[in-house]
Amino acid sequence: MWSTFYVLASLFIFVSSAQSQEIDRRDFSMSCSEDVEARLVNCNYRYRPGYSLKQISGFLNSTEIQLDRETHTSFPGPGETTSILILLDVSDARRAVTITDLVIPSMTKLLNESKAHQRYGLAVFDSEVSLLAPLVDGSAAAKGALQDVKAKGLATEFYKSILKAIEILEKADSERRILIVVSDGKAEDTSYDRNDVNKAAKQAAVSILSVGYPERGSDAPYLQTLRRLSSDTFGVYLDGRAKQHSSELIAALSSLEQGGRVQIPAKDVFGSVNVKLSFGLEEGKVITLNHDLELADDRTLPDRFVASVFVYWYFWLVAAVLITLLTLSTRLFLLRRADVLLRSQTYGFLVELDSKGTRHVLKGSATRLGRGRGNDLVFTNNTVSLNHAEILRRRDGRVLVTDLSSSNGVLLNSGRVSEAELNSGDILELGEVRLRYERMEG
Numbered sequence: 001m002w003s004t005f006y007v008l009a010s011l012f013i014f015v016s017s018a019q020s021q022e023i024d025r026r027d028f029s030m031s032c033s034e035d036v037e038a039r040l041v042n043c044n045y046r047y048r049p050g051y052s053l054k055q056i057s058g059f060l061n062s063t064e065i066q067l068d069r070e071t072h073t074s075f076p077g078p079g080e081t082t083s084i085l086i087l088l089d090v091s092d093a094r095r096a097v098t099i100t101d102l103v104i105p106s107m108t109k110l111l112n113e114s115k116a117h118q119r120y121g122l123a124v125f126d127s128e129v130s131l132l133a134p135l136v137d138g139s140a141a142a143k144g145a146l147q148d149v150k151a152k153g154l155a156t157e158f159y160k161s162i163l164k165a166i167e168i169l170e171k172a173d174s175e176r177r178i179l180i181v182v183s184d185g186k187a188e189d190t191s192y193d194r195n196d197v198n199k200a201a202k203q204a205a206v207s208i209l210s211v212g213y214p215e216r217g218s219d220a221p222y223l224q225t226l227r228r229l230s231s232d233t234f235g236v237y238l239d240g241r242a243k244q245h246s247s248e249l250i251a252a253l254s255s256l257e258q259g260g261r262v263q264i265p266a267k268d269v270f271g272s273v274n275v276k277l278s279f280g281l282e283e284g285k286v287i288t289l290n291h292d293l294e295l296a297d298d299r300t301l302p303d304r305f306v307a308s309v310f311v312y313w314y315f316w317l318v319a320a321v322l323i324t325l326l327t328l329s330t331r332l333f334l335l336r337r338a339d340v341l342l343r344s345q346t347y348g349f350l351v352e353l354d355s356k357g358t359r360h361v362l363k364g365s366a367t368r369l370g371r372g373r374g375n376d377l378v379f380t381n382n383t384v385s386l387n388h389a390e391i392l393r394r395r396d397g398r399v400l401v402t403d404l405s406s407s408n409g410v411l412l413n414s415g416r417v418s419e420a421e422l423n424s425g426d427i428l429e430l431g432e433v434r435l436r437y438e439r440m441e442g
Contacts, residue, residue, distance in 0.1 A: 015016070026424075029205070032275050032291040033136050034401075039267045041275055041293065044407050046075070047257030048234040049252070058262050059276040063087060065264050069137040075175065076117040077392040078357040082257055083119045083135050083172035083277035085166045086142060089183035091126035093153030103182055106246045107146055113250050114139035119174065122146060125161035126154035135172050137273035153239040158187035162197050162229070170204035181210045181229070182240070194228060201233040207256050211249065225394060272298035280319055286356065300321070347393055347442055350377065353427070360435075362399075367391040370404070370429060382407055383431025399439070 027048040032041055042062065056072065058065040065071070086107060090099065097101035114120060122142040134143035162181060167175040179201075201208060225238070230237040236252040238245050251433065262277060275291045284328070299307070309316055310418035350360040360377050368375040372386035379388075385406035392400045399422045403410040411429035412420050420429075424439035 002085070011157060014405035017033075024092050025168070028279065028289055029290055030277055030289040034266070034293060034294055034295055036296050039265065041264040041266050041273070041295070042167045042260045043275055043277060044075075044080075044259065044292065045262070045267065045277060045279075046176070049255035049281070051258075053258075053315065054282050055280040056262070057278040058264055059274075059278070060264050060266065060269060061273050062276075067262060070261060071263045071265075077261040080176040080261070081117050081119055081137075081168055082176035082178060083121070083174040084178045084180060085121045085123060085135060085165055085169050086122045086146075086180045087129075087161065087182065088122075088149055088407065089126075089156065089158075089181075090124045090149060090151045091154055091156040091186075092184075092215065093151050094215055095151040095213070097185070098215065100150050102213060104149060105144055106144060106240070106249065109246045110249055110253070111146070122149075123168070124149055125157065125163060125165075126152055128352045129156045129161045129164040131168065135168070145285060148383055155188050156183075156186050157189045158183070158185075158195070159197055160189050161194060164198055166197070166204050169206050176257050176259075177204060177206045178235075178253065179206050179208050180253075181208055181226065183210070183214065183226065184219050185210055185215050185225035187225060191306070194225070194232070196233050196388075197229060198366045206233065207235040209235050209238070209249075209252055209256060211238045211240045211245065215338055235337070235359040243423060249344065268294060270295050270299065347440045348399065348424070348440050350391075350428070350435045351438060353436055362393075363393060365393050369402075370406075379430065379433050381431060381433050384433055385431075388430050389428075399437070406430070 021314060028045065029047075030043055030111070032043040036039055040173075043058075052353070056067060058067050058071075067184040074274060088099070088103060088107075111120060118139070119135045119137050120139040120142040121131065121133045122132070122133040122145045122360050125127055131151070133141040141306060162179070165179050165181075167257045195258070197208075200206075208229050210230045212223040212226045214220050214223060219228040223237075227237045235256060238248055242248065264275065266273070271294065272291050273295055275293060277289050279287045279289075281287070282332070317396060346361055346363045348362040350362060352358040352360075364376075367377060368387065368390050369377045369379065369384075370388040371379055371381070371384045375387065385404070386405045389404055390402045391411050392402060394400065400419055401412065401417070401422055402419045403417065409416045409433040411417070412422075413427055414429075422437045428435040428437060
């Protein structure tokens with residue numbers, strides 16, 4: 001029972017770990033640039049042979065872009081090229097027959113099938129690299145130089161020669177760079193190794209298509225060197241001994257050109273943007289690549305402001321609400337402060353016109369006069385009502401007297417009033433109490 005459980009548990013762990021493994025993202029690559037005049041974002045992408053692309057989705061700042069025939073084209077698009085450098089191993093004189101009978105016919109057939117977007121070059125190596133035909137449009141130059149290739153029998157500087165070939169390819173202004181290495185895989189140099197080649201190929205975006213031609217059966221293990229180089233650089237390895245390898249070479253070269261171009265409209269997009277391409281594979285898996293760009297912004301300041309209002313309307317709404325609240329709060333604070341100052345500031349006096357001449361200070365915005373204890377100024381004379389009158393100071397500095405429906409009324413300069421403005425020197429009469437208003441100067 002326990003053994004059965006152990007087997008099932010092990011199987012479950014194996015399946016779970018296999019499902020959790022992610023595809024190496026280095027198998028896919030993407031580079032994007034801006035076409036300022038057309039207001040487009042151009043993204044070139046490529047992926048490793050062996051993957052079957054089912055669909056592709058594009059996003060600009062998380063907004064999905066509809067990709068159609070006008071916006072999405074397979075490689076090669078207009079103006080796109082592939083630079084292909086053929087590097088032949090001529091280090092062993094015993095390879096003369098192989099070079100003449102196998103390598104040259106195979107490479108000639110490849111060059112005869114060249115396409116308009118492909119640039120070919122030809123080089124040979126032993127202890128050094130000799131460039132017989134530089135990378136140019138078409139294949140005529142490489143085809144002509146190919147007929148003079150012969151094995152020389154010098155030592156094989158294998159990794160050093162491949163590094164030199166990668167350096168030549170790196171200078172090529174092309175969207176795809178492919179190095180075709182034809183060799184038996186023997187390496188006699190010790191200063192460089194496979195890691196150096198992998199690093200250089202990655203930096204130059206070069207894929208290695210290798211074709212192995214062993215001279216003897218005992219040389220077959222050396223072909224593993226070519227296999228590893230192709231695998232590490234996301235290329236293809238072919239066995240030159242196979243009968244159909246010439247046609248497979250053409251198919252393999254085509255598979256290394258997989259990819260395409262996506263054109264994303266960016267008319268109303270400016271500044272920092274994130275471009276994302278999502279690739280759906282036949283296997284049901286999805287690979288997503290991102291590229292950050294800084295798009296040019298040649299709009300005028302008013303145009304930028306208007307655009308920001310539409311794009312960030314919620315921000316401006318919040319800002320408007322906050323500004324309104326701040327304005328109201330500030331106004332309320334100032335009013336309260338002014339009111340406090342108004343209440344604490346003495347602006348005048350009421351002087352009793354009797355033998356004592358008592359002076360009553362007037363401050364604040366309202367002063368009540370009457371016989372009741374709740375008044376600001378209390379008069380004990382029975383002719384004064386409980387709540388007789390009120391002195392009001394307005395914010396504009398005017399001072400008013402108001403009759404509070406008193407029994408004997410309010411007289412101002414001997415005339416009865418219900419409300420009137422006070423001026424310095426005016427005489428108020430509340431019943432038998434006579435008062436002179438004196439305004440505080442300054």
